[in-house]
Amino acid sequence: xxxxxxxxxxxxxxxxxxxxxxxxxxxxxxxxxxxxxxxxxxxxxxxxxxxxxxxxxxxxxxxxxxxxxxxxxxxxxxxxxxxxxxxxxxxxxxxxxxxxxxxxxxxxxxxxxxxxxxxxxxxxxxxxxxxxxxxxxxxxxxxxxxxxxxxxxxxxxxxxxxxxxxxxxxxxxxxxxxxxxxxxxxxxxxxxxxxxxxxxxxxxxxxxxxxxxxxxxxxxxxxxxxxxxxxxxxxxxxxxxxxxxxxxxxxxxxxxxxxxxxxxxxxxxxxxxxxxxxxxxxxxxxxxxxxxxxxxxxxxxxxxxxxxxxxxxxxxxxxxxxxxxxxxxxxxxxxxxxxxxxxxxxxxxxxxxxxxxxxxxxxxxxxxxxxxxxxxxxxxxxxxxxxxxxxxxxxxxxxxxxxxxxxxxxxxxxxxxxxxxxxxxxxxxxxxxxxxxxxxxxxxxxxxxxxxxxxxxxxxxxx
Ligand code: ADP
Ligand code: MG
Numbered sequence: 330x331x332x333x334x335x336x337x338x339x340x341x342x343x344x345x346x347x348x349x350x351x352x353x354x355x356x357x358x359x360x361x362x363x364x365x366x367x368x369x370x371x372x373x374x375x376x377x378x379x380x381x382x383x384x385x386x387x388x389x390x391x392x393x394x395x396x397x398x399x400x401x402x403x404x405x406x407x408x409x410x411x412x413x414x415x416x417x418x419x420x421x422x423x424x425x426x427x428x429x430x431x432x433x434x435x436x437x438x439x440x441x442x443x444x445x446x447x448x449x450x451x452x453x454x455x456x457x458x459x460x461x462x463x464x465x466x467x468x469x470x471x472x473x474x475x476x477x478x479x480x481x482x483x484x485x486x487x488x489x490x491x492x493x494x495x496x497x498x499x500x501x502x503x504x505x506x507x508x509x510x511x512x513x514x515x516x517x518x519x520x521x522x523x524x525x526x527x528x529x530x531x532x533x534x535x536x537x538x539x540x541x542x543x544x545x546x547x548x549x550x551x552x553x554x555x556x557x558x559x560x561x562x563x564x565x566x567x568x569x570x571x572x573x574x575x576x577x578x579x580x581x582x583x584x585x586x587x588x589x590x591x592x593x594x595x596x597x598x599x600x601x602x603x604x605x606x607x608x609x610x611x612x613x614x615x616x617x618x619x620x621x622x623x624x625x626x627x628x629x630x631x632x633x634x635x636x637x638x639x640x641x642x643x644x645x646x647x648x649x650x651x652x653x654x655x656x657x658x659x660x661x662x663x664x665x666x667x668x669x670x671x672x673x674x675x676x677x678x679x680x681x682x683x684x685x686x687x688x689x690x691x692x693x694x695x696x697x698x699x700x701x702x703x704x705x706x707x708x709x710x711x712x713x714x715x716x717x718x719x720x721x722x723x724x725x726x727x728x729x730x731x732x733x734x735x736x737x738x739x740x741x742x743x744x745x746x747x748x749x750x751x752x753x754x755x756x757x758x759x760x761x762x763x764x765x766x767x768x769x770x771x772x773x774x775x776x777x778x779x780x781x782x783x784x785x786x787x788x789x790x791x792x
Contacts, residue, residue, distance in 0.1 A: 336637035343629050346595040347704040353591060354711040354759060360589040361715025365582070370566045376588055380581040381565065382531050382557070383484040384784065387538040390416045392786035397521065399510075400778045402476035402529050403494055403552030403620075405429050406446065407775075408453040411782040425778060426453050439501040443513035444483030451519045456482060469521045470789055471635060472781030476555070478583050487526050493585065494553045494620055496741050497606050512564070521713060526740050527783040529738070529777040530557035531579055534782050536674045536776025537736030544734045546716050547773065550709060550748075551739030553611070554618040558716050584712055585614030592616065593704060597628040610628040613712070617705040619656040625701050627654040628696070640683055640691070647681045654680060660745045663698035670695065679693040699747070706748045710755035717760075717768065723765050737775035743772065 361377075368379030379691055398409040407425050412422040428449045434442045446646035454469065477496065479487035486507050492498060501509060508522045514521055527535070534547035534557050546558035562568060562578040601624060602608055605615070615621045631648050640648070647653055658676050665672035670691040677683040677694070714736060717723040722733040742749055757765045773780075786792075 336633045336639045339629070339633050339637060339658070340693060340700075343595060343597070343697075344700050347593050347700050349593060349707040349711075352716075353593070354707055354755070356591040356665055357708060357711040358714040358718060358759065360591055361584070361587060361712050362718045364587060364589070365715065365719045368582075369560070369564065369580070372567055374567075376470055378478060378490075378581075378583040378586065379567075380479070380481055380583060381568055382527065382579040382581050383481050384525075384527065384531055384535070385562070385575050385577055386787060387559070387577075387579070388535050388780070388783040388787060389569070390419065390539060392783055393471075394786060394789070396785045396789075397450075397454070397471040397646075398474060398532075398778045398780040398781035398785065399471060400474040400476075400529065400532070400781065401430075401446065402549075402777075406449070407778055408450050408783060409778040410453070410457065411779060413783070413786055420779070422610060423779065424456075425775070433500070435496045437498060439498050439504065439509055440513070442498060442501070444516065447510065447513035447517050447519060450514070450521070451517055454519065454521070457469040467791060470524045470785050471521050472525040472527065472532070472783070472785030473507060473510060473523050474527055474532045474777050474781040475531050475683060475745065476549070476553070476777075479526070479528065479588075481526070484784075485524055485526050491607070491610070493607060493611055493614070495606065501668045504773075521655045522790065523785075524788045524790060525781060525785055527781055528555065528581055529553045529750065531581055532777030532780035532784070533736050533738045533773050534558070534579060534780065536778075536780030537734065537771065537773040539780070539783055540773075540776075541734050541771065543732045543769070544736050544771070545720060545722065545735040545739060546713070546733075547738070547776070548709070548713060548742075549739040550618065550737065550742040550752075551776075552618060552620045554585050554614050554709070554739070554741075556582045556712065556716060558582070558720065560720070582716075585611045585618070587613035587712070592708070597625055597632070601625060601628060609640055613708070617709055618743075619739070621656075622655040622701050622705055622741075623656040623659040624652050626659050626697055627651075629697055629701075630654075636659075640686075645681055645683045648683070655704050656741065657744070659698050659701070660748070663695060663702060663745075663747055665695065702745065702748045703751050706751035707755045710752045710759060713756060714759045722768070723760060723764060725767060729766065732767050734769045734771050736771055738773045738776055743774075 364377045368375035370376035393415045400407040409425040414421040478490040481487040537544035634644040673691040
């Protein structure tokens with residue numbers, strides 16, 4: 330019928346606007362490289378903040394002792410305890426616990442959030458087995474992975490620039506987040522010192538490097554997205570401090586805030602952005618990351634329902650609720666291999682209360698998921714190529730066999746198989762076979778937590 334054709338034309342128009350052919354991706358990669366240069370040249374020189382992390386040494390394997398880490402990145406946070414045994418024994422023991430953040434704390438007061446975090450940490454410390462903390466006169470030390478944009482002022486302090494990923498707590502902005510955590514720990518009588526403040530990308534880079542000396546960059550694809558890499562300190566014009574002995578400086582790109590006229594942005598993305606907590610910001614993140622992919626799918630479906638009666642004469646009420654369709658639901662539908670797409674049917678019924686869908690309709694929904702996921706995955710690959718270009722690892726010099734390893738982590742990368750595969754295939758497509766042989770994408774499982782503990786160790790007050 331005419332309505333069906335109309336729905337399909339909405340889908341096709343969306344697909345066209347999401348287009349990421351190779352020449353477009355190369356433009357995106359080039360734009361990323363250009364913005365990296367601009368962000369390193371001067372403060373505020375680019376949408377890419379290119380934050381100097383003060384990490385000028387990555388773990389070597391010599392780290393020893395018991396260290397804690399706290400990883401606050403999205404809706405969950407993790408507390409970890411790692412027993413490091415030096416070169417020979419490596420990670421002797423690691424334990425962690427995952428705690429979810431009640432939604433009201435994400436938009437409440439700073440004290441309430443940090444009190445909650447500190448008390449969860451205290452509970453975890455209380456489960457420390459006897460003998461593990463071998464020197465009772467030593468203060469426990471913590472690496473704090475805080476995955477929001479921070480203006481770093483030293484390895485163990487930094488002020489929050491802004492919240493992202495659904496957090497919005499005005500009184501934290503402009504504050505030293507280590508100070509906020511330390512005050513909360515003092516309020517509940519937990520004696521622990523934060524010796525390293527990093528974000529998940531730097532933690533992942535550190536954790537990755539601990540396991541593989543060829544790691545040069547780390548990318549997070551989770552609720553949000555970001556990247557960090559090792560830069561040569563003399564290639565950072567805005568750095569006026571002493572050149573570190575290593576000659577290196579880890580840069581936290583905050584690439585979620587990347588934007589470029591080459592990015593394929595649709596009307597749905599524009600509306601999502603306009604109605605978000607941070608309009609005009611984190612544009613790259615809003616078309617790539619786990620917080621948003623499902624929501625983009627919902628918005629397109631909503632338009633198909635409203636303008637082409639895709640689900641019948643009335644628009645299903647649940648479909649109008651922002652963020653009701655989460656990326657894991659989308660992923661489950663996208664991966665449905667049953668001949669009658671029964672997982673798609675079940676998700677539509679359970680989440681959106683839409684029943685009686687035809688197989689034809691379900692196929693359209695899978696196609697929609699594919700369009701949204703592929704765009705995000707291909708743009709992520711373009712971003713990685715931008716980094717490799719910046720550090721000169723996008724070519725093979727005289728048949729050189731130098732490997733470049735990129736550590737990847739985050740729930741989206743880990744669990745959304747089609748996203749991951751598409752991203753990895755696109756990298757090969759962009760770099761060509763020969764170069765790709767030297768580029769390794771490595772899943773750094775929970776590297777960010779371990780990495781923070783490793784950095785806490787290398788920046789210990791006792792060494
Ligand atoms: P965070 O980024 O909040 O630190 P994670 O790295 O664990 O946490 O990523 C969580 C995100 O990963 C979720 O918000 C979701 O978007 C995405 N995700 C989790 N599971 C899946 C899944 N099965 N399929 C697709 N995306 C998923
Ligand atoms: Mg995380």
